[in-house]
Amino acid sequence: MDHKKRLYWTLSALLVGLFLSSLDQTIVSTALPTIVQHIGGLEHISWVFTAYMLTSTSVMPIAGKLSDMYGRKRFYMIGLLLFLVGSLLCGISQTMTQLILFRGLQGIGGGMMAANTFALLFSMMPMGKVARIQSLFMSVLAMSSILGPSIGAFITSQWDWRWNFFINAPIGIIAILIIGIAMKDKEPEENTKRLKVDYSGAMLLVTTTVSILLALKMGGADYAWRSWPIIGLFVLGAAALIAFLLVERRASEPILPLDMFTNRTVAGTAGVTFIQGSMMFGALLYTPLFVQGGLGGNVADAGNAMTPMMAAVMAGATLSSFMIRRFTWRSCALLSMLLAGAGLYIMTNLPLETSKWTIRGDMALIGIGLGIMMPIAQMAITSAVDPRYRGVANSTVTFTRNIGGVFGSALMAVIVNHQLNTSIEESDQIRLASAIHLGFWFLVSAAIIGVIIASLMGHARYVNKRELPHGEAVSSIK
Numbered sequence: 042m043d044h045k046k047r048l049y050w051t052l053s054a055l056l057v058g059l060f061l062s063s064l065d066q067t068i069v070s071t072a073l074p075t076i077v078q079h080i081g082g083l084e085h086i087s088w089v090f091t092a093y094m095l096t097s098t099s100v101m102p103i104a105g106k107l108s109d110m111y112g113r114k115r116f117y118m119i120g121l122l123l124f125l126v127g128s129l130l131c132g133i134s135q136t137m138t139q140l141i142l143f144r145g146l147q148g149i150g151g152g153m154m155a156a157n158t159f160a161l162l163f164s165m166m167p168m169g170k171v172a173r174i175q176s177l178f179m180s181v182l183a184m185s186s187i188l189g190p191s192i193g194a195f196i197t198s199q200w201d202w203r204w205n206f207f208i209n210a211p212i213g214i215i216a217i218l219i220i221g222i223a224m225k226d227k228e229p230e231e232n233t234k235r236l237k238v239d240y241s242g243a244m245l246l247v248t249t250t251v252s253i254l255l256a257l258k259m260g261g262a263d264y265a266w267r268s269w270p271i272i273g274l275f276v277l278g279a280a281a282l283i284a285f286l287l288v289e290r291r292a293s294e295p296i297l298p299l300d301m302f303t304n305r306t307v308a309g310t311a312g313v314t315f316i317q318g319s320m321m322f323g324a325l326l327y328t329p330l331f332v333q334g335g336l337g338g339n340v341a342d343a344g345n346a347m348t349p350m351m352a353a354v355m356a357g358a359t360l361s362s363f364m365i366r367r368f369t370w371r372s373c374a375l376l377s378m379l380l381a382g383a384g385l386y387i388m389t390n391l392p393l394e395t396s397k398w399t400i401r402g403d404m405a406l407i408g409i410g411l412g413i414m415m416p417i418a419q420m421a422i423t424s425a426v427d428p429r430y431r432g433v434a435n436s437t438v439t440f441t442r443n444i445g446g447v448f449g450s451a452l453m454a455v456i457v458n459h460q461l462n463t464s465i466e467e468s469d470q471i472r473l474a475s476a477i478h479l480g481f482w483f484l485v486s487a488a489i490i491g492v493i494i495a496s497l498m499g500h501a502r503y504v505n506k507r508e509l510p511h512g513e514a515v516s517s518i519k
């Protein structure tokens with residue numbers, strides 16, 4: 042098999058893996074009522090999502106670093122195998138507890154795949170080509186969010202809820218075979234293989250991530266924010282974070298090299314991506330609620346409002362592949378924050394008689410802004426670090442976006458719920474709309490912070506180096 046055919050087969054398999062892991066975060070949503078009817082556990086239903094989110098997010102930077110040390114293909118295939126095993130186990134679950142545990146296993150596999158997908162792309166081809174291909178991968182991410190609930194509803198109604206998990210197996214096995222045969226991974230250097238794994242840093246990072254994410258997810262829902270379980274989780278997370286920073290400064294090969302963040306491009310990209318996650322998760326959670334509860338729409342209206350946003354994410358990702366050759370990373374990030382922020386500002390002022398098409402148009406504006414940053418973040422951070430750190434650098438992008446999403450949605454929930462409890466409006470519809478308007482003001486504030494962070498990213502930009510081997514390019518740092 043020649044190089045071009047290997048490349049095409051490998052890209053196809055990576056696209057399939059990305060689609061499956063991303064789809065699995067949304068396909069289950071419409072099947073949950075049926076799942077509860079069959080195996081019970083209504084009081085624990087939210088943990089079906091939480092377990093996947095916790096394990097996938099916490100494992101990302103660790104998997105990224107280990108893949109830098111021992112080979113990206115190896116860790117990607119291990120992740121895909123764990124994801125498939127977790128899928129099969131989810132499909133045969135007899136209790137909600139089993140389903141939650143196996144979703145956690147799925148999440149570990151999904152996190153390992155997410156940590157390595159884009160790092161593999163950058164190692165397989167020149168960065169100029171990656172810019173075009175990456176927009177396709179980002180489009181697949183957005184498409185899975187759009188199609189997931191519909192696919193889940195179809196499978197559950199026509200076959201059985203268990204096939205929402207079983208369907209991953211045949212497709213995933215084909216992807217494993219293709220990657221095993223077609224992909225040629227660059228072997229890590231011998232001195233890298235001999236480096237000692239930073240086990241202490243890895244354990245502290247997992248403790249930090251799980252504690253803080255659990256506190257943010259459970260606060261205000263399962264426990265009051267001032268309750269001892271939530272305070273205890275925050276304290277544990279903060280203590281583990283301090284210990285993690287101290288350990289990483291002394292480690293010979295840290296699990297998350299802190300020196301990366303002395304680079305303005307890396308630090309700025311991580312900050313903007315955190316803000317991007319907050320805006321995206323907040324809009325995804327509260328726009329449907331605004332359409333249904335505030336504007337009096339139905340479930341279909343809520344879905345139709347979100348579809349333009351995710352479609353526009355695909356358009357924004359495609360647009361960014363042309364922008365990187367003409368503008369600095371800072372300019373691209375600024376445009377992303379300004380467009381998304383403008384759309385969120387419009388949401389703060391929408392009256393109750395707003396037409397459906399106005400909502401859809403505004404969601405498209407937000408989506409384009411968020412979509413521009415998707416490929417830009419991966420490109421900027423990859424071009425700014427040493428090639429041996431590409432795995433951990435790329436995983437940092439998804440990691441910070443997920444953390445930002447959980448943080449933003451949790452804080453927005455606090456704002457909305459507090460406004461609902463203190464509002465003196467007579468109509469429930471007006472109270473809800475006013476509360477969500479205030480929540481969107483928080484997202485606008487986040488966008489402003491994003492603009493400030495982006496403006497400090499310096500003048501680095503993509504520089505095309507056609508003759509560099511193994512897809513390497515440079516980013517001029519000023």
